[in-house]
Amino acid sequence: MAVSRLVVLVSGSGTNLQALLDAIAAHPGGPEGFGAEVVAVGADREDIAGLERAEKAGIPTFVCPVKGYATREEWDAALTAATAAHEPDLVVSAGFMKIVGKAFIDRFGGRFINTHPALLPAFPGAHGVRDALAYGAKVTGCTVHFVDGGVDTGPIIAQGVVEIRDGEDEAALHERIKEVERTLLVDVVGRLARHGYRIEGRKVTIQ
Ligand code: GAR
Numbered sequence: 001m002a003v004s005r006l007v008v009l010v011s012g013s014g015t016n017l018q019a020l021l022d023a024i025a026a027h028p029g030g031p032e033g034f035g036a037e038v039v040a041v042g043a044d045r046e047d048i049a050g051l052e053r054a055e056k057a058g059i060p061t062f063v064c065p066v067k068g069y070a071t072r073e074e075w076d077a078a079l080t081a082a083t084a085a086h087e088p089d090l091v092v093s094a095g096f097m098k099i100v101g102k103a104f105i106d107r108f109g110g111r112f113i114n115t116h117p118a119l120l121p122a123f124p125g126a127h128g129v130r131d132a133l134a135y136g137a138k139v140t141g142c143t144v145h146f147v148d149g150g151v152d153t154g155p156i157i158a159q160g161v162v163e164i165r166d167g168e169d170e171a172a173l174h175e176r177i178k179e180v181e182r183t184l185l186v187d188v189v190g191r192l193a194r195h196g197y198r199i200e201g202r203k204v205t206i207q
Contacts, residue, residue, distance in 0.1 A: 012095050041059055
């Protein structure tokens with residue numbers, strides 16, 4: 001079985017990236033057994049733990065800061081080219097805090113997944129945890145989904161549920177969500193890579 005090539009995009013601490021790296025390394029069959037390997041890690045900013053984690057694992061990195069380009073379209077084209085250079089089968093947005101543009105979606109649509117810290121379609125956007133707390137929701141969680149042209153609107157692959165505790169703050173809740181999220185992301189990426197999948201409208205089936 002071919003090993004799927006993953007490019008992972010990060011903007012911060014990169015614990016979801018680390019979970020993927022650890023799961024692949026710990027798999028008794030290595031990347032072949034897991035079904036995928038991380039071939040590059042991209043970011044929109046320098047000096048983040050996510051990039052350090054990649055470097056420590058000996059994985060090539062690239063950085064495309066929005067401010068480095070005259071327009072958002074130029075940034076999108078540069079991010080698309082930098083990602084494409086690593087010939088990914090799947091692109092994983094794991095805490096990547098930028099909305100990619102049309103060029104990126106045209107190139108990687110249908111093989112670009114994102115993990116979001118809320119139960120979509122509730123609480124999309126950059127503050128999924130804060131928004132669920134502010135709304136007074138009693139449960140929240142995380143969603144792994146394919147990325148389309150909207151903000152957190154693409155077909156859902158899998159979700160994990162987390163109960164909100166009375167008096168809990170955003171940081172504590174986000175940490176508990178991330179514990180569930182890391183396991184979910186590793187599971188989803190492995191299954192997509194090993195089994196293949198179909199996207200029909202909003203329905204995703206892992207074969
Ligand atoms: C994750 O909880 C992810 O869902 C969230 O950022 C965190 C990254 O954690 N992403 C978003 O909020 C995207 N809208 P990590 O850097 O430790 O993997």
